Amino acid sequence: MAYYIARRLLLAVPTVLGVCLFTFLLFNIFASPEAIARKQLGKNPTAAQVQTWISSHGMDKPMFFNFERGRDHALHPFDSRFWNHMKELVLFQFPESDYLHEKVSSLLKEKIVPSLTITVPAFLLSILITLPLALFIAYYRGTYLDRTALFVCVILMSIVVLNYIIFGQYFLGIVLKYFPVYGYEFGLGAWRFVLLPIIIAVASGLGGGLRFYRTVMLNEVRADYVRTAMAKGVSEEMILFKHVLKNAMIPILTVTVLSIPFLITGSLLLEMYFGIPGMGNMMLNAISNHDYPVIRVLVYVYSLLYIAGSILTDISYTLVDPRITFK
Amino acid sequence: MRLAVPSSHLSIAVKRIKKDSLAKAGLCVVCLFALVALLDVVPVPTHDAYGLRWGRTALDVIFQKDVEKSYSPPLARTGILNRQEFPLKARHLLGTNNLGEDVLYNALKGVRTAFIIGIVPSVIAGVFAIFFGLLAGFYGGWIDDAIQYVYQVLSSIPAILLLIAMLMIMERGLWQLCVALGVTSWVGLCRLIRGETLKVRQMEYIEAARALGASDARLLFRHILPNVMHLVIIEMTLDFSGLVMSEAILTFIGLGAEPGTGSWGRMIMTADRELPNGIWWNLTGASVFLFLLVLAFNLVADALRDALDPRLRAG
Numbered sequence: 202m203a204y205y206i207a208r209r210l211l212l213a214v215p216t217v218l219g220v221c222l223f224t225f226l227l228f229n230i231f232a233s234p235e236a237i238a239r240k241q242l243g244k245n246p247t248a249a250q251v252q253t254w255i256s257s258h259g260m261d262k263p264m265f266f267n268f269e270r271g272r273d274h275a276l277h278p279f280d281s282r283f284w285n286h287m288k289e290l291v292l293f294q295f296p297e298s299d300y301l302h303e304k305v306s307s308l309l310k311e312k313i314v315p316s317l318t319i320t321v322p323a324f325l326l327s328i329l330i331t332l333p334l335a336l337f338i339a340y341y342r343g344t345y346l347d348r349t350a351l352f353v354c355v356i357l358m359s360i361v362v363l364n365y366i367i368f369g370q371y372f373l374g375i376v377l378k379y380f381p382v383y384g385y386e387f388g389l390g391a392w393r394f395v396l397l398p399i400i401i402a403v404a405s406g407l408g409g410g411l412r413f414y415r416t417v418m419l420n421e422v423r424a425d426y427v428r429t430a431m432a433k434g435v436s437e438e439m440i441l442f443k444h445v446l447k448n449a450m451i452p453i454l455t456v457t458v459l460s461i462p463f464l465i466t467g468s469l470l471l472e473m474y475f476g477i478p479g480m481g482n483m484m485l486n487a488i489s490n491h492d493y494p495v496i497r498v499l500v501y502v503y504s505l506l507y508i509a510g511s512i513l514t515d516i517s518y519t520l521v522d523p524r525i526t527f528k
Numbered sequence: 529m530r531l532a533v534p535s536s537h538l539s540i541a542v543k544r545i546k547k548d549s550l551a552k553a554g555l556c557v558v559c560l561f562a563l564v565a566l567l568d569v570v571p572v573p574t575h576d577a578y579g580l581r582w583g584r585t586a587l588d589v590i591f592q593k594d595v596e597k598s599y600s601p602p603l604a605r606t607g608i609l610n611r612q613e614f615p616l617k618a619r620h621l622l623g624t625n626n627l628g629e630d631v632l633y634n635a636l637k638g639v640r641t642a643f644i645i646g647i648v649p650s651v652i653a654g655v656f657a658i659f660f661g662l663l664a665g666f667y668g669g670w671i672d673d674a675i676q677y678v679y680q681v682l683s684s685i686p687a688i689l690l691l692i693a694m695l696m697i698m699e700r701g702l703w704q705l706c707v708a709l710g711v712t713s714w715v716g717l718c719r720l721i722r723g724e725t726l727k728v729r730q731m732e733y734i735e736a737a738r739a740l741g742a743s744d745a746r747l748l749f750r751h752i753l754p755n756v757m758h759l760v761i762i763e764m765t766l767d768f769s770g771l772v773m774s775e776a777i778l779t780f781i782g783l784g785a786e787p788g789t790g791s792w793g794r795m796i797m798t799a800d801r802e803l804p805n806g807i808w809w810n811l812t813g814a815s816v817f818l819f820l821l822v823l824a825f826n827l828v829a830d831a832l833r834d835a836l837d838p839r840l841r842a843g
Binding site: 216364375 | 696
């Protein structure tokens with residue numbers, strides 16, 4: 202097991218380096234430093250302003266290797282844009298935000314908690330609600346109820362998440378006044394503010410989730426072991442809730458990790474509407490202020506999380522399926 | 529006596545949609561929307577003081593109304609600006625927005641944008657995916673390793689962040705948006721095509737074609753490509769809805785097309801300020817159009833997938 206984890210982690214190294222390389226290409230090759238400087242500096246900057254911005258960000262250095270002698274008359278071959286970029290990301294020495302003039306790492310630390318207070322409960326709650334519902338629908342497969350539920354799912358999936366947020370905020374927050382509409386409080390008082398975003402997040406993912414889990418269950422229902430269990434007289438409830446559910450765990454686990462990127466989108470919009478000072482909000486501010494260092498770091502951090510998530514999923518397969526062992 | 533002709537993917541799909549009344553209804557709605565989009569492509573000559581102009585489309589000629597001063601409810605005779613009523617120049621079926629523009633016209637203008645966003649990125653992604661997927665699956669070896677590495681890296685960057693990063697270094701615009709969406713979404717399809725190519729490559733008819741002296745290019749594009757094309761079709765129809773919705777979301781977070789492009793996202797954007805003041809028609813107009821198109825396409829896509837997807841047909 203330890204060997205397997207070590208090997209998976211080692212295999213992830215090239216991918217992580219690839220992500221670093223990709224962000225370098227994106228922000229240094231595809232976009233010239235000058236273009237970035239002009240966007241960041243806003244309307245009509247002077248040539249001198251652009252030059253100072255570029256040199257203060259170290260973007261006037263050579264691309265890959267530095268063959269010029271520095272102030273101390275020594276060679277610093279790795280003092281180049283590429284190596285500095287890689288060093289920043291790989292060693293977690295994140296740069297400073299261009300707009301807030303604060304280290305991105307300290308910003309991340311400050312913003313991650315509010316984000317997690319929405320995404321984690323929403324994530325767990327949606328699994329807790331969707332799975333039993335999907336099993337229920339799978340139990341009545343082929344009936345009128347099943348077909349109606351499927352159609353409702355398609356309808357729910359066809360509503361853009363913006364509409365869920367706008368209607369939810371308007372009716373539950375403004376008209377019925379059940380929840381505060383906007384704001385956030387650090388500490389335990391946060392629950393009042395995150396409740397409505399969580400409900401909306403769960404509701405907006407319900408249609409797609411339900412339909413997916415139903416498909417997974419139905420694929421299992423067609424398997425041979427179900428027929429065997431039926432033949433020996435196991436009750437249908439027992440088959441569904443014990444045999445099928447256990448066997449369906451692998452696709453379910455896979456999709457839960459795959460849904461992490463969607464959680465980012467969801468939290469982005471929710472944080473914007475409900476004024477929650479989290480990662481999504483940070484991302485939005487970075488977009489509107491052309492804050493490239495923040496975006497660069499966020500791309501890297503979220504990719505790391507995603508890679509870590511997929512390794513964790515592979516490991517968790519052993520927990521749900523005794524047939525899978527790792528050497 | 530007639531020989532049994534093996535039914536093609538297309539004829540299976542047609543049969544399947546004919547049987548499914550929901551899919552048929554969906555197809556009708558999609559066609560209706562497509563008609564609106566086409567009307568918005570056909571230029572109509574108009575005369576003005578400077579002579580003949582081709583700047584307006586058929587849709588503009590039919591639906592564009594005079595611009596009012598500000599908001600007015602659907603089918604009202606008067607609008608309200610600063611608590612004062614003002615007379616309207618024309619009747620507006622869905623009212624007017626804050627700039628006095630006809631909401632129905634704006635919503636109809638969004639249809640063409642939606643079709644562009646729903647189709648062009650898929651085509652771009654399809655070209656990438658077919659090219660790299662075929663190469664990786666057909667040649668294997670280091671080519672396969674290299675392509676797999678690239679998509680491993682790209683797929684480990686969450687799509688929304690990749691999109692944001694790409695859109696931030698590009699100029700604002702509808703076509704740039706299409707390129708960014710296309711580049712971020714080819715990976716999944718590429719993986720599917722690679723797998724299918726691996727399977728098809730070992731079939732006897734490929735061996736036969738090779739024995740007859742067919743070149744690699746001929747094998748790839750004449751013999752293998754048609755047999756993986758159904759995957760591309762399924763993926764394109766399934767992606768359409770998501771792409772149309774992502775246009776609204778991206779516009780919303782400030783990364784959408786340039787102002788002046790018809791966009792449902794931009795209409796929905798102002799809603800959180802309008803709803804508390806009782807202005808519901810702008811949001812409703814855009815939302816209903818978006819919902820109908822996405823729903824109709826979802827219904828068609830489901831039927832198509834059921835008909836064409838080999839992974840489902842086995843069951």
